[in-house]
Amino acid sequence: MSANSGKHHVVIIGSGFGGLFAAKELGNKDVEVTLISKTSHHLFQPLLYQVATGILSEGDIAPTTRDIVQRQRNVRVILGDVTDIDVESRAVHSESLNQHTVTHYDSLIVAAGAGQSYFGNNHFSRFAPGMKSIDDALELRGRIFGSFELAETSTDPDQRRRLLTFVVVGAGPTGVEMAGQIAELAQRTLADEFRQIDPGEAHVILVDAAPKVLPSFGDRLSVKAQRSLEKQGVEVQLDAMVTDVDQYGIQVKDPDGSHRTIETMTKVWAAGVAASPLGAMLAEQTGSEVDRAGRLHVEDDLTVPGHPEIFVVGDMVNLKGYPGVAQLAIQGGRYAGRAIVRRLEGKEEQGAFRYRDKGSMATISKYSAVASIGRINFTGFLAWLAWLAVHLMAMVGFKNRISTLLNWIITFVGDNRNERVSTFQQVFARTAMQDLGPSAYPDLSDRADDDDEESERNAS
C-alpha cells in the first residue's frame, strides 16, 4: 500500500503520545499519513494506575485513535503489529490476525514506545504484571480486588496474610502512585464492605533497589514523598534488590547481602522499561547504535544517522539524557511532523530538537501530591490541585475529561470507586495460575543465585 494520491506519504508507527501528536501536526497538511498501531486506542498512560485500582474505566484513558483524528482527513489509521521495517525499500510490514500489510513511505516516524523490562527475568512477568497496557491494568485490577475477595473466605491465617500483602516493585512515579492507591482503597473504599477481614490491615510494600523514592524529583521531594507514603501506611523498603518472584512471594536482597522473602499473592512490576525492539531493528540496518535499554542514538534532529527520512521519537530515543516521559514524546512527535512539512515547503530546517522540561508530578494520596516544575518544588494540597488540572488538560478529548472528572469526584469526594469490575478471565483464568498456596511456604532465598542478582542490578 502506498499513497494513492501521489502525495508525499508519511508513515507513523505507534498511537501513543509521539505518534498521535505527529499525526495531529501533519493533519490536513499537503501529505498523506498512515498511522499503524497494534492497539486501536491512544493510551493515556499516566493514569493507567487509576484503571488498575478501580477509579477510571478503560474508555476514560483510552479513546479510539481513529475517533481522535477523524477530522484530519489525510490521516489513515490501521491496526497492525509492525513486524519489519525495510529501510532500503522504505517499507513497513505489519500484521493483524492473518492479514499481512506492506506500507511504503517517503518519510517515517517511529514512535513505538517502550514496554516493561524484567531485566532478563521474563518469567517474573507471569507473577508480577507490568503497568504498560490496558490488559496489564485490567489484569491487576482483577488481582487486587480478587485478593480481598479470596481473603474474606480464607480460613488459613498464613494464606490470608499473603492475600492481604501487596508488593509494588519500583519507586518511580508509577510505583509510588500505585502503592498509594492500593493503600487508599484498602483503608477508605473497602472500609465497611467486609465482615471477616479488615481491609485496613492490608500490608502495602514499595520496594526499590535504589536508595530513594522518586529519584528524578530531587532530594527534598523524595524525602517528602516517602514520608507521605509512610503516613499513609505504605512500607517503603529501599536498597532492596528483587532477586526472584514466584506465585507466593518475592525474594529481596538487602544491602548486607542477606536474602529474605516477602510472602505476597499480588505483585506489581513498575521497575524498568525497555524500548520497542524496532529500535534495534533500525540500528542493525543503518549501522547506528542502541543503549542497554534498547533506545536508539539519534541525530540532534531526531533522525536516524544517514537516514534523514526516518525520525524516532519518545521512549525509543537516547539523546542528551532526555527522560522517558510523555512530554518528550509529545514534543518529539510535533517536531518530526513540523520538520517534514518544512522540508516539503522548501523552508529551512528548524534546528536541533530541544526538550523543554515542563516539570513532573506524582500523587501520593487523596489531596496530596509532589510537583517539581522548573526550579519550583511544591507538595501537599496545592500540588494535588496542580496535578489534577494538568492531567485533565493533557487528556485527549472533551468527553474523556468530563467522564474522568466525574469519576474523580466519586473517588476523591465519595471514597467510592465506580470501576471495580473484573472479568472471569481476569479473576480466575489468569489468577488460577496461582493457587492459594500452602501455609508452610518454602523460603525463596534457598533458590537465590548470583546470576539473578546481576540482572536486577539495573532495576533502579
Place this chain on the structure above:
Amino acid sequence: MSANSGKHHVVIIGSGFGGLFAAKELGNKDVEVTLISKTSHHLFQPLLYQVATGILSEGDIAPTTRDIVQRQRNVRVILGDVTDIDVESRAVHSESLNQHTVTHYDSLIVAAGAGQSYFGNNHFSRFAPGMKSIDDALELRGRIFGSFELAETSTDPDQRRRLLTFVVVGAGPTGVEMAGQIAELAQRTLADEFRQIDPGEAHVILVDAAPKVLPSFGDRLSVKAQRSLEKQGVEVQLDAMVTDVDQYGIQVKDPDGSHRTIETMTKVWAAGVAASPLGAMLAEQTGSEVDRAGRLHVEDDLTVPGHPEIFVVGDMVNLKGYPGVAQLAIQGGRYAGRAIVRRLEGKEEQGAFRYRDKGSMATISKYSAVASIGRINFTGFLAWLAWLAVHLMAMVGFKNRISTLLNWIITFVGDNRNERVSTFQQVFARTAMQDLGPSAYPDLSDRADDDDEESERNAS
C-alpha cells in the same frame, strides 16, 4: 461456616436481581444473611448490550455487590461458585480458586438465574458468544469493533464483506436492541472514521425461527418494531432456523425446507436461556420437577415442594407462566425475604406470590422505542423517554446513574461512544480462533443434518 450469632441464618445464592433484592429486604433485620455469588458484582443485565456496543463501561452496569449492601451490617457477601446444595443437611458448598467453603443455612433463597442456551449445540458458543455476562459483552465489543478494524486493511472483497456482516440470532428484546445498536454505531459513530471502507455499508441481520420480532409485546408493537428496525437498515429474517454456526458463517433453514448460508465473522447469540443447573440439583433431591429450560416447578409461595425453608426466585422458576424478566426476580426476591421475616416474627403468611407485570420496553434506535405497559402500548420518542427514565431509576446506585446518564448524552446527543476499548485478549486471543478465512467459502448447508435442526426448534 454457620451463623456466628446463633441467629436464624439465611443463605442467598446469586447476586442478580433476585438475590440482591432478597438481601436488601433482609438487611438489618434480626437474621444473619450470607450471599454467595460467582461474580463480585451485581449485573444490570438489561443494559449489557450497551457495554458490548461501546456506550457504557462495565462499571456502569456492574456495581460491586458488597459495596451495595455495605450498610446492611447483617449481610455478608462471599465469592464462590456453588457446586452443591445438600438439602438434607442444609448446607451449600461453594468454591473460589482452591478454597472450598461449606455454609449451613436455616433458610435458603436460590436466585442463580439463567445462562445462554444453544439448544444442545454448545459448539456454537465459540463462534457466537451469548449476552449473559460482562465477559460476553466485552468479548462481543472486541469482535464488533475489531471486525471494522480488520475490514479496513482487508484487500479481499469476500473477506471484507464477511467482516462487515453482523448476524444477531434471536429477536427478543436483547437481540432487537443489539441489532439496532450495531446498525446505529456503523452508520453514525463510525461514519467519518475510516478511509478505505464505508462503515455505513455494514450489513446487520436479525434472524429468528419465530414468525415475528418481540413476540411477547403483542402484534401491533411487533410490527412497529420490525418496521423501525428495517428503516434503520437492519435486515429482519423471520421463520429462519439456525442449523449450524462456524467461524465464517451461519446456516439457516427457511420455511420451504431449503438451507442457505450467511457469511459473517461476527455472530451474536441472543436466542435462548437455560436455568441454572442448581434447579435440577434441587429437583433431584426433593423429587420435584424441572421443565425443558431447567426451571423448577415451585409452590405458589415460591418454595420447593416439601421444603418450606427453600425459596427459588427469578429465571429459575416455572410458575403460572410468569415470564423470565427482571421484575419477576425483583418481586420474587422481596417476597422470599419478607416471608422469612414474617415467619420468624410469628406473623401469618403473606399468601401466594403474585407477579405484577410492570410492562416491557425495548429501544430500537436513538429516540425510538416500543413500550407496553398494562394495556397501553406506545412507540417512538415518548416510549424512548419512558425507557430512559425507567432504566435510570431501576439502576442500583446513584453514582452509576450519573455516569450512565453522562455516557448516554455522549452517545445520543454526540453520536460518540466513550467505551470502545478492547483488550488484546478480546481482539486477538479469542478472535484468533477465527482466522479471516478463504475467499471461496464452502457452503455450510452441505453439513446440515436433521439432528441439528431438531435441537434448534426450541429456539423461538
